[in-house]
Amino acid sequence: MSPRTSTQLQALREERSMQILRAALKVFANQGYNGSTIEMIAREAGVAKGLLYSYFESKEKLLESLITYGLEKASAFLTEPPDGPQHTKEAFAANLRKMVQLFREEQDFWRLYSMLILQPKMAEKFKADAMSFLETYMSVYGSYFQQKQSKNPMAEAMLFGAVLDGLMFDLILSPDEYPLEEVLDMIIEKFA
Amino acid sequence: MSPRTSTQLQALREERSMQILRAALKVFANQGYNGSTIEMIAREAGVAKGLLYSYFESKEKLLESLITYGLEKASAFLTEPPDGPQHTKEAFAANLRKMVQLFREEQDFWRLYSMLILQPKMAEKFKADAMSFLETYMSVYGSYFQQKQSKNPMAEAMLFGAVLDGLMFDLILSPDEYPLEEVLDMIIEKFA
DNA sequence: ATTTTTTGACTGAACGTTCGGTCAAAATTA
């Protein structure tokens, strides 16, 4: 029998696991997956490198856990129930700000995710998780462009998607100087 | 005296150099810089790996040559003199198509470049080349949004930049299904 | 005392880079 209760044990392991995931995210995002070593991640987490292997079975599985967890967290954030009428200009603006907030709170994650999906082999690996998140995203924005007056709702939705992706990209490249508020107003003016 | 004339040698070396650069671009773009091996690049180029070191002094310098060359080529493409009036809606549309063409002709390069600038260390390394290209880009688009009627020309220019970045990103992720023509029309409708 | 967690020295495979040797082709010689 175990000297500790299994629930206590589970909580401890959960916390260590998160500590390692946080460290891995930071290192992977800054050095890239192949440029990161297990040693770097262990040092960042403040533990010995052998310990990582009692929480994740390999470097590759560690990355997979990180991405799956990150996309699930993002989906959960997006599906928080909206607190007002939908399909209005105000709801559009609120959703837009929510997307930006989602991104800014998890910059490192989106930076890493962007790096990975640019490589075919990695994109393949995360296809399922990515599709799942895309569905969540579409449930937030999909209907907006359908009910809105537009010559070509599908093209407008695609373009808006590109705007979000490009905005994310540009915010990564110059997070401090970027005139975010003005650009958001411009997006609302053109798309809402 | 040299057994072969120096001009012949130079031409040979020039061709080999390009052959290696092409192979390196393909491998780097698909596997990422750290995920690529000199062996892979040599195999792709159809030469022995030792030969790479008589053309480029290291893996790192090979990458630097690749990026510098690619950005210079892109700048040259953009600075081809325009053949009509500027600042018109038609000129805007023509320039937009030129940007898309520039991207599609060098997809692998932009994919690699995007992956790299997401990593701080790499972004630092290519800062000078990137700034130089950005200036060329601004000379094509900068004045358009200034002379155009707009509540906030700077914000509109930034947003348009994000559109181009996001469009590039999305075209990388699904190059075949993407409804490019319809989205381009939508961009012209909203920005020209 | 017993069980679990943590450590870091260790291993072998894989990597970037080096280097002695080979060879086709150009220059030279006769």
Add this chain to the structure above:
DNA sequence: TAATTTTGACCGAACGTTCAGTCAAAAAAT
């Protein structure tokens, strides 16, 4: 022209280093 010399592009085995992953033993927890 035919034989000889000279060149440097090219090859790939070998070297030192780095790294993911292992494991025996120490530390911690109760």
